[in-house]
Amino acid sequence: MKLIIAVIKPSRLDAVLDAVTGAGASGLTVTEVRGYGRQRGKTEVYRGAEYEVKLLPKVKLEIAVPSDIVEAVIEAITLSANTNKIGDGKIFVLDLERTLRIRTGEENDAAIAG
Ligand SMILES: Nc1ncnc2c1ncn2[C@@H]1O[C@H](COP(=O)(O)OP(=O)(O)OP(=O)(O)O)[C@@H](O)[C@H]1O
Ligand SMILES: [Mg+2]
16 A cells, blocks of 8 residues: 655646546545745746745645555546646655554555545
């Protein structure tokens, strides 16, 4: 299992949700965050206005996935989040040691299967 963390542009959220669901992700967590990459937020435009501050609004997705759909979910995010402009975001992939579905006690792949 992997935990895929993606930081994307807020304007791409709906498209990314559709894409990762299509790729087989059974659940996810979304958080509104702020951040910057290598431009330190300086030259990015958000909703038409260049931001004075360095921290730009982003959306963070956390998606726990069984190993067999990791690549499909990564590809789905990459394609759907891409506007071909700076600030499109990053994907981090972490090994996931254990998952439990609280209601049933199911673990690991059974706990994150759709
Ligand atoms: N090294 C990092 N560690 C943690 N979060 C990061 C890192 N780099 C980027 N992020 C997060 O991802 C968001 C988007 O980053 P961004 O796409 O600007 O990366 P970049 O490396 O500057 O690429 P680009 O040149 O395409 O802008 C940032 O606002 C920040 O929230
Ligand atoms: Mg950047």
